[in-house]
């Protein structure tokens with residue numbers, strides 16, 4: 382399956398509030414694509430629509446040319462980190478992953494590999510609902526990596542990580558893209574994204590205001606943060 386996430390003309394209302402207003406962009410292979418915009422711009426809603434967790438009023442969201450909900454063993458195509466708090470009470474981190482792996486026809490060996498990749502091996506047998514925020518975040522990343530998918534979609538992956546975790550996450554995202562995967566990352570941390578993202582999709586009020594190569598934006602505005610502030614001026618629902 383080709384590593385490409387494509388959203389086209391997505392529209393979504395929640396009552397009177399417009400969450401998506403023609404959201405259109407592509408996250409392609411071999412790149413970290415940064416998905417940035419003010420609070421309420423529609424990033425999480427877009428990711429939920431891609432996963433089939435929210436139904437759009439109009440438009441399409443495709444992963445490798447297919448709707449996510451039609452995929453067989455979906456974790457082997459697209460790994461996603463959306464809500465690291467979503468854990469079954471009482472399960473250890475390892476059991477949580479084993480349960481997910483089983484649902485995808487994957488074995489225990491892959492569970493141990495992703496526990497090592499995310500540094501969770503020492504706490505793998507502890508109850509996951511007692512994990513710190515950073516440990517939950519790592520567990521969510523482990524789950525996203527479980528199926529060795531060609532596409533990844535991570536909502537705020539730096540949340541809760543400590544400084545060593547930031548360094549680790551930057552390296553991980555870079556290496557996933559270098560392996561040819563399409564990696565879509567939403568974050569408010571422009572300085573982290575500037576170093577790792579090849580492409581940036583800036584959104585505001587439910588639509589794309591700019592999609593460009595990171596180097597083009599930094600050449601034009603001086604830094605990704607300066608580009609972001611200029612391009613999203615007045616677009617935050619809270620501004």
Ligand SMILES: Nc1ncnc2c1ncn2[C@@H]1O[C@H](COP(=O)(O)OP(=O)(O)OP(=O)(O)O)[C@@H](O)[C@H]1O
Pocket residue numbers: 395398399400418419420421422423424425426427618
């Ligand atoms: N389940 C829901 N019910 C009602 N409104 C919702 C719901 N989910 C999202 N919205 C609204 O849709 C808009 C887009 O929200 P969304 O969470 O997608 O933004 P975001 O870009 O991810 O923001 P943040 O950076 O704060 O995470 C907001 O106005 C939000 O209040």
